[in-house]
Amino acid sequence: MKLDDKVAVVSGGGSGFGRAMSLLYAKEGAKVVVSDIISERGEETIDLITKDGGEAIFIKADASSASDNEKLIKQTVDHYGRLDIAFNNAGIGGSSAPIGEYPVEAWDKIIAVNLSSVFYGMRFQIPQMLKNGGGVIVNMASILGQVGFAGACGYVAAKHGVVGLTKNVALEYGKQGIRANSVGPGFVETNLTHDLIENKDAYDFLVYKHPMGRLGKVDEIVDLVLWLSSDRASFCNGGYYTVDGGYLAK
Ligand SMILES: NC(=O)c1ccc[n+]([C@@H]2O[C@H](COP(=O)([O-])OP(=O)(O)OC[C@H]3O[C@@H](n4cnc5c(N)ncnc54)[C@H](O)[C@@H]3O)[C@@H](O)[C@H]2O)c1
Numbered sequence: 001m002k003l004d005d006k007v008a009v010v011s012g013g014g015s016g017f018g019r020a021m022s023l024l025y026a027k028e029g030a031k032v033v034v035s036d037i038i039s040e041r042g043e044e045t046i047d048l049i050t051k052d053g054g055e056a057i058f059i060k061a062d063a064s065s066a067s068d069n070e071k072l073i074k075q076t077v078d079h080y081g082r083l084d085i086a087f088n089n090a091g092i093g094g095s096s097a098p099i100g101e102y103p104v105e106a107w108d109k110i111i112a113v114n115l116s117s118v119f120y121g122m123r124f125q126i127p128q129m130l131k132n133g134g135g136v137i138v139n140m141a142s143i144l145g146q147v148g149f150a151g152a153c154g155y156v157a158a159k160h161g162v163v164g165l166t167k168n169v170a171l172e173y174g175k176q177g178i179r180a181n182s183v184g185p186g187f188v189e190t191n192l193t194h195d196l197i198e199n200k201d202a203y204d205f206l207v208y209k210h211p212m213g214r215l216g217k218v219d220e221i222v223d224l225v226l227w228l229s230s231d232r233a234s235f236c237n238g239g240y241y242t243v244d245g246g247y248l249a250k
Pocket residue numbers: 011012013014015016017018035036037038041061062063064089090091092113140141142143184185186187188189190191192193
């Protein structure tokens with residue numbers, strides 16, 4: 001058990017990486033606060049954790065709302081007394097169009113859900129972590145935090161923003177016991193990518209983009225997040241860690 005007695009909060013914990021990471025945190029001994037905008041999904045994650053003998057609660061929160069993030073941290077501390085780990089993971093795929101045609105509302109939405117959410121999360125997590133002498137933050141970026149992807153300007157800009165925001169945490173709080181890193185997964189089949197991957201041409205293109213000749217698996221991503229969240233990564237701070245089957249090597 002790497003995380004005995006730690007309290008971890010996960011955004012977007014109702015599906016995909018967020019669900020898998022919530023289960024893994026609990027398995028490693030952490031008390032987990034699962035949050036999501038869809039209650040049924042979040043409650044399902046809690047059922048899976050408790051059936052497995054873990055400890056978790058669900059708190060509904062819209063990650064793109066500053067006030068929901070503030071309430072989420074307050075309720076976490078009211079319930080478990082502290083906050084040690086935050087996995088800022090909630091995200092959406094967003095619209096697909098070239099920049100000159102990208103709907104303005106779609107831009108505002110994806111920046112809110114995929115970038116402002118990470119700022120809002122950390123805005124309220126960090127003061128709480130400082131109260132208990134430090135903490136660990138892992139922010140979900142993407143390979144698209146490092147390179148472009150035609151048609152996905154909002155997603156690409158948001159994920160590049162997440163990588164930069166994470167670097168600032170290291171500069172501002174490194175001496176106060178807070179570590180923050182971002183992760184850059186390649187493409188993995190989850191609810192987010194399901195429709196894209198259903199399209200054979202799109203699937204073949206994505207496989208071609210990964211030199212290993214396949215997409216990633218959820219477990220291959222969350223193992224990295226677990227390691228970064230644990231004391232084994234004690235000198236990792238402000239970094240961007242890829243887990244992408246070689247996507248960025250091409
Ligand atoms: N799947 C991939 O290939 C891939 C690759 C790199 C990065 N990512 C990133 O991983 C993260 C998780 O994606 P996933 O693939 O697990 O997708 P997913 O759709 O399976 O899970 C995302 C979860 O976030 C929740 N969510 C969406 N909007 C929210 C909001 N405003 N507030 C709170 N919760 C919200 C959804 O309800 C869902 O439960 C995202 O940030 C995504 O950009 C995904």
